[in-house]
Amino acid sequence: GAVVSQHPSRVICKSGTSVKIECRSLDFQATTMFWYRQFPKQSLMLMATSNEGSKATYEQGVEKDKFLINHASLTLSTLTVTSAHPEDSSFYICSARSPDLAKNIQYFGAGTRLSVL
Amino acid sequence: GNSVTQMEGPVTLSEEAFLTINCTYTATGYPSLFWYVQYPGEGLQLLLKATKADDKGSNKGFEATYRKETTSFHLEKGSVQVSDSAVYFCALIGSNTGKLIFGQGTTLQVKP
Numbered sequence: 001g002a003v004v005s006q007h008p009s010r011v012i013c014k015s016g017t018s019v020k021i022e023c024r025s026l027d028f029q030a031t032t033m034f035w036y037r038q039f040p041k042q043s044l045m046l047m048a049t050s051n052e053g054s055k056a057t058y059e060q061g062v063e064k065d066k067f068l069i070n071h072a073s074l075t076l077s078t079l080t081v082t083s084a085h086p087e088d089s090s091f092y093i094c095s096a097r098s099p100d101l102a103k104n105i106q107y108f109g110a111g112t113r114l115s116v117l
Numbered sequence: 118g119n120s121v122t123q124m125e126g127p128v129t130l131s132e133e134a135f136l137t138i139n140c141t142y143t144a145t146g147y148p149s150l151f152w153y154v155q156y157p158g159e160g161l162q163l164l165l166k167a168t169k170a171d172d173k174g175s176n177k178g179f180e181a182t183y184r185k186e187t188t189s190f191h192l193e194k195g196s197v198q199v200s201d202s203a204v205y206f207c208a209l210i211g212s213n214t215g216k217l218i219f220g221q222g223t224t225l226q227v228k229p
Contacts, residue, residue, distance in 0.1 A: 046216060093161065105166070108162070109160050
């Protein structure tokens with residue numbers, strides 16, 4: 001099956017620093033990737049939709065200047081949490097849409113646990 | 118808007134017990150329905166899906182049937198194993214949005 005790799009799996013940073021998370025589709029090209037945030041014992045909240053070669057579309061309430069998304073190639077999307085603060089600590093998960101749009105399937109990375117001190 | 122509601126957990130069962138996790142949805146048009154599973158410390162894996170009414174998705178002994186009349190997609194398994202312990206998410210993709218909407222997740226604990 002399709003594989004999505006997310007890196008790093010865990011990161012601890014100091015308040016005020018920026019953190020970059022990478023999401024790669026390893027064996028298929030993904031024109032569309034998604035970034036989610038998951039709070040403890042809660043569901044996934046869609047943050048933004050990332051389209052290759054164009055600007056990301058952010059969900060209501062998500063600060064685009066805080067969560068910078070770049071989708072520079074068909075296999076890589078990055079999420080940068082800028083000037084991170086403790087309230088940004090969370091589990092961030094990316095997904096990539098199957099190239100077969102008729103299947104309407106998203107393949108998920110293993111997630112990145114961000115802890116901001 | 119589109120939404121998904123799952124039964125609250127945690128659900129605790131003994132090995133070989135029958136499992137049902139209820140899921141109902143609200144959506145316009147004809148959404149596709151999914152069950153995803155999240156094992157501890159991992160991302161989500163697609164468990165099964167159904168794309169139209171009366172479709173039955175199945176995988177690894179799990180089944181769910183797309184019931185349009187009751188707007189439900191309940192997950193069932195006849196005999197659970199300890200290795201099935203995980204969080205299960207019901208989700209839909211609306212025909213009008215293309216976005217994946219998740220339920221709140223149900224934690225399943227299976228004891229030997």
